[in-house]
Amino acid sequence: PTPENASPRSGQQLDSPSIAERDTLSKRESGVTARSPMRLRMEAFIKENQQEIVRALEALDGSQRFQVDKWDRPNGGGGISCVLQDGKVFEKAGVNTSVVYGTLPRAAISKMRVNHKALDPDVENLEFFAAGLSLVLHPQNPMAPTVHLNYRYFETANQDGTTNAWWFGGGTDLTPSYLFDEDVIHFHRGIKEACDAHDKDYYSRFKKWCDEYFSVKHRGETRGVGGIFFDDLDETEKDQESLFAFVQTCLGAFLPSYLPIIQKRRDMPFTEKEKQWQQLRRGRYVEFNLVHDRGTAFGLNTPGARIESILMSLPLTARWQYQHEPEKGSREERLVNVLKKPVDWV
Amino acid sequence: PTPENASPRSGQQLDSPSIAERDTLSKRESGVTARSPMRLRMEAFIKENQQEIVRALEALDGSQRFQVDKWDRPNGGGGISCVLQDGKVFEKAGVNTSVVYGTLPRAAISKMRVNHKALDPDVENLEFFAAGLSLVLHPQNPMAPTVHLNYRYFETANQDGTTNAWWFGGGTDLTPSYLFDEDVIHFHRGIKEACDAHDKDYYSRFKKWCDEYFSVKHRGETRGVGGIFFDDLDETEKDQESLFAFVQTCLGAFLPSYLPIIQKRRDMPFTEKEKQWQQLRRGRYVEFNLVHDRGTAFGLNTPGARIESILMSLPLTARWQYQHEPEKGSREERLVNVLKKPVDWV
Numbered sequence: 085p086t087p088e089n090a091s092p093r094s095g096q097q098l099d100s101p102s103i104a105e106r107d108t109l110s111k112r113e114s115g116v117t118a119r120s121p122m123r124l125r126m127e128a129f130i131k132e133n134q135q136e137i138v139r140a141l142e143a144l145d146g147s148q149r150f151q152v153d154k155w156d157r158p159n160g161g162g163g164i165s166c167v168l169q170d171g172k173v174f175e176k177a178g179v180n181t182s183v184v185y186g187t188l189p190r191a192a193i194s195k196m197r198v199n200h201k202a203l204d205p206d207v208e209n210l211e212f213f214a215a216g217l218s219l220v221l222h223p224q225n226p227m228a229p230t231v232h233l234n235y236r237y238f239e240t241a242n243q244d245g246t247t248n249a250w251w252f253g254g255g256t257d258l259t260p261s262y263l264f265d266e267d268v269i270h271f272h273r274g275i276k277e278a279c280d281a282h283d284k285d286y287y288s289r290f291k292k293w294c295d296e297y298f299s300v301k302h303r304g305e306t307r308g309v310g311g312i313f314f315d316d317l318d319e320t321e322k323d324q325e326s327l328f329a330f331v332q333t334c335l336g337a338f339l340p341s342y343l344p345i346i347q348k349r350r351d352m353p354f355t356e357k358e359k360q361w362q363q364l365r366r367g368r369y370v371e372f373n374l375v376h377d378r379g380t381a382f383g384l385n386t387p388g389a390r391i392e393s394i395l396m397s398l399p400l401t402a403r404w405q406y407q408h409e410p411e412k413g414s415r416e417e418r419l420v421n422v423l424k425k426p427v428d429w430v
Numbered sequence: 431p432t433p434e435n436a437s438p439r440s441g442q443q444l445d446s447p448s449i450a451e452r453d454t455l456s457k458r459e460s461g462v463t464a465r466s467p468m469r470l471r472m473e474a475f476i477k478e479n480q481q482e483i484v485r486a487l488e489a490l491d492g493s494q495r496f497q498v499d500k501w502d503r504p505n506g507g508g509g510i511s512c513v514l515q516d517g518k519v520f521e522k523a524g525v526n527t528s529v530v531y532g533t534l535p536r537a538a539i540s541k542m543r544v545n546h547k548a549l550d551p552d553v554e555n556l557e558f559f560a561a562g563l564s565l566v567l568h569p570q571n572p573m574a575p576t577v578h579l580n581y582r583y584f585e586t587a588n589q590d591g592t593t594n595a596w597w598f599g600g601g602t603d604l605t606p607s608y609l610f611d612e613d614v615i616h617f618h619r620g621i622k623e624a625c626d627a628h629d630k631d632y633y634s635r636f637k638k639w640c641d642e643y644f645s646v647k648h649r650g651e652t653r654g655v656g657g658i659f660f661d662d663l664d665e666t667e668k669d670q671e672s673l674f675a676f677v678q679t680c681l682g683a684f685l686p687s688y689l690p691i692i693q694k695r696r697d698m699p700f701t702e703k704e705k706q707w708q709q710l711r712r713g714r715y716v717e718f719n720l721v722h723d724r725g726t727a728f729g730l731n732t733p734g735a736r737i738e739s740i741l742m743s744l745p746l747t748a749r750w751q752y753q754h755e756p757e758k759g760s761r762e763e764r765l766v767n768v769l770k771k772p773v774d775w776v
Contacts, residue, residue, distance in 0.1 A: 151752070167752040176752070302730040302737050367744070374720035375730060384648040384721060391648050398713070398750040405746060406497070406513040406522070407738050 100245045103213055104160030104185035122250065122324055123213050126237040130181045130217040131164070133335050137219065138166045138179050140339055144346065147172035150179070155390055160185035161213075165393045169400060173228075173350045177221045178396030184214045188240070199316040202249040203240060210248070211241040217335070218379075220397040221342075226362035228349035229260035229267065230308070230369065231342050232397070234379070235331050252327045253315035256338060257294055259308030259369060261362040263419045265429075267345045268309045272429040274341030275312050275334070282330040283322075287430075290314045295426040300372045305423040307372045361416050363403035370402050446591045449559055450506030450531035468596065468670055469559050472583040475674075476527045476563040477510070479681050483565065484512045484525050486685055490692065493518035496525070501736055506531035507559075511739045515746060519574075519696045523567045524742030530560045534586070545662040548595040549586060556594070557587040563681070564725075566743040567688075572708035574695035575606035575613065576654070576715065577688050578743070580725070581677050598673045599661035602684060603640055605654030605715060607708040609765045611775075613691045614655045618775040620687030621658050621680070628676040629668075633776075636660045641772040646718045651769040653718045707762050709749035716748050 101109070107124055114120070116128045138150050148171050156162035163182035168174055187209045188196070197203045203210070216236030223230065235254035242248045258271045272291070279286035290312035298307040312334070317327050373380050383394035410416035447455070453470055460466070462474045484496050494517050502508035509528035514520055533555045534542070543549045549556070562582030569576065581600035588594045604617045618637070625632035636658035644653040658680075663673050719726050729740035756762035 153753070169752055176750075178752070302735075363747070367748075370716060370748075371720065371741075374717060375727075381721075389648075392753050395717075395750060396752055400749060400751060401709070402716075402748050402750075403746060404522075404741060404744040404748075406515055406524070406742055407499070 100243070102160070102185070103211055103239075103241050103245055106245060107185075107213075108160075121247070122237065122328065123215065123239060125328065126215045127181075127183050129332065129335075130215060130235070134164065134166065134179055134181045134217055137339065140343065141168065141174070141177055141179070141221070144343065144350075145171040145173045145177070150177070153393075155393075157184060157186075157388070163390065163393060165390070165396065167396050171224075173223060173225075173346065175222045175224045176396070176398075176400045178393075179217070179219045180393050180396060181217050182215070182390075182393065184212075186212055186214075188212050196249075200249040200251065200318060204248070207243075211245075213237075213239045213241070216254075218397070219338075221346075222366070222399045223346060223350065225350055225352055226261045226354050226358045227264070227352040228346050229258050230366075230399075231258050231271075232256065233335075233338055235335050237328075237331075249318065250324065251316045251318040252331050253317065254331060254334065255290065255294055255297075255311060255313035256334070256341075257298055257308055257311035257313065258342075259365070260419065261365040262358070262415055263309070263422060264345075264349070267348070268429050270345060271309075271311065271341050274337050276430050278333045278337035279312065279330075281333055282326070286314075286330070287312065291428075298372065299376070300368055301376060303368065303371070305368070305420065306426055307369060307423075309422060309429070310426060360403065361410075363401060364405055364408055365419075366399040366402040367404045370398055373397055446589070448506070448531070449557055449585075449587050449591055452591060453531075453559075454506075467593070468583060468674065469561065469585060471674065472561045473527075473529050475678065475681075476561060476581070480510060480512065480525055480527045480563055483685065486689065487514065487520070487523055487525070487567070490689065490696075491517040491519045491523070496523070499739075501739075503530060503532075503734070509736065509739060511736070511742065513742050517570075519569060519571075519692065521568045521570045522742070522744075522746045524739075525563070525565045526739050526742060527563050528561070528739070530558075532558055532560075534558050542595075546595040546597065546664060550594070553589075557591075559583075559585045559587070562600075564743070565684075567692075568712070568745045569692060569696065571696055571698055572607045572700050572704045573610070573698040574692050575604050576712075576745075577604050577617075578602065579681075579684055581681050583674075583677075595664065596670065597662045597664040598677050599663065600677060600680065601636065601640055601643075601657060601659035602680070602687075603644055603654055603657035603659065604688075605711070606765065607711040608704070608761055609655070609768060610695070613694070615775050616690060617655075617657065617687050620683050622776050624679045624683035625658065625676075627679055628672065632660075632676070633658065637774075644718065645722070646714055647722060649714065649717070651714070651766065652772055653715060653769075655768060655775070656772055706749065706751075707756075709747060710751055710754055711765075712745040712748040713750045716744055719743055 110120060111124060116124045142149055145168060148168060150166040150168045153165045161183040163180060166179045168177040189209050193203055193210055197205055216234060219233040221231050233256040237252050239250040240248045258268060276287040291310060294310045294313035295306055297313045300307055380394060383389050410420055456466060457470060462470045488495055491514060494514060496512040496514045499511045507529040509526060512525045514523040535555050539549055539556055543551055562580060565579040567577050579602040583598050585596040586594045604614060622633040637656060640656045640659035641652055643659045646653055726740060729735050756766055
């Protein structure tokens, strides 16, 4: 049985409530407080931030509002997709939250055990919870960079419904079509500050991880100029409170790290040729997301997943031109050189 | 070791020549005749057809010539990529041939053994040969359909350099943005005639296989309105001569099956809205090719592969629009309905 088709109860004893049922009850009885399970605190946190980010981006774009779609999943959970399309500043901007209660089949459990030894290898399937905020902004102006952000929390349940394994993942990264060093430095500086407030090693570890993860392997290029990426941060890294605090700081650092850049670039003049170069870079973005991104692949392979929310990360328009080569010494060539050999920006 | 990095000799006895060496010698000594190994006959056949197709498409487009790139592979073989871009009739047209001599690692052999029991499961790697012609035409006019075709021959060598397993694969399929039933019927009729000349069961078997293979699973749609697809046709199907004759008939049927359609649609009037719908359908084409197509995945994962030739199948331009729904009763909706439930056209 697939995760979605399996009964939400199949991973547990019949006399214990599912975590979805526990969470519904807990929210009704006492709301969400600092003493609630991390699942509910993370859900509340990402939803607040989604609203704040959507408001800020609407104010910035000025031309139109986000379309807001709320959807429920049959086995518990659901999501809110906020998408602004063909705006004045943004060609496409998606800010999604999703909360999933489901069951993992044995094959998925075996894969996850590589990083989480607490997972029981002998069960047929396992109840899980996942909550995350994902954001991708594709600006109209080719001088303004695309940005991506995702923070997520994952948990599995024991047979009796108590927490088994849990971890945080996420990051943020910048994808310019034209390189303005000052923008990239500003972006990295903001993230580094957020990291440094929690652990002096985080920025360099997660910056490297980002360059490795966002690699368009078949092109020998990174997707963009990086940022941070991390996954599987669990009790072997730090306690749950500390990691939640870290994720909170990171997400809080997003608007100050990106808004000054888009404000500076949104109205810059550009040529038709520069617009075409942006479209070609958008094609590479599509290549990464459809060929290499694990999150996208996981989503597309999940029966019953909301495809439109997963693929909101794709740009409104993209281009593939056979054998396109940037001119020697051009700004386009400089970008590609940086993508072939990641730079330490701060 | 990966197929490309391994020595071309590692799968054989040191005193026997590689199949690449045998083929070079054979071509030099006696040219390619009906008594040559199938490898050389298939190579000659696809190259002749590539030239003929390129000439016909150039004559049709009228506005420009194909860019022709010849490339060699370090371990033997090579390819010819012919691409016409931003023409009067074609937004992008690619007609490629490739000939590959390489070695398969054990993991790849195990996968192939499912269909070819002649493959020795106990060797560490195996010399192989692959030759194929691939073609994708994306017209400018949204009333004119995209078409794809691929015919290929695969062979593995015994330790002494003689032929071990061999098989043919291929097919052709049509992807319209707007449905003209008469076009689809003409296309399918041409293929059916080609199939019927060899085996009365082929068309219905390979039509079904095509609908199954070109499925954009995450959308619940087929990529287009089908055609034929087959793979692994070996001696358990028919003898080598018969199968080669079948592939020859199929490839020969291509121009008559497609040219009348493009001639009829190339200059039809269309609106900006219809052009946008074409762009959205191009987005779906990209989704299939990058997420589901086994040939593309194999190519992108092959170290040293020529990425530009593999990705010539992608359209020049594509579009992803959040939550786009065709209007009730529209032509766009009718297309989507057909893609959700394949039709028997002839």
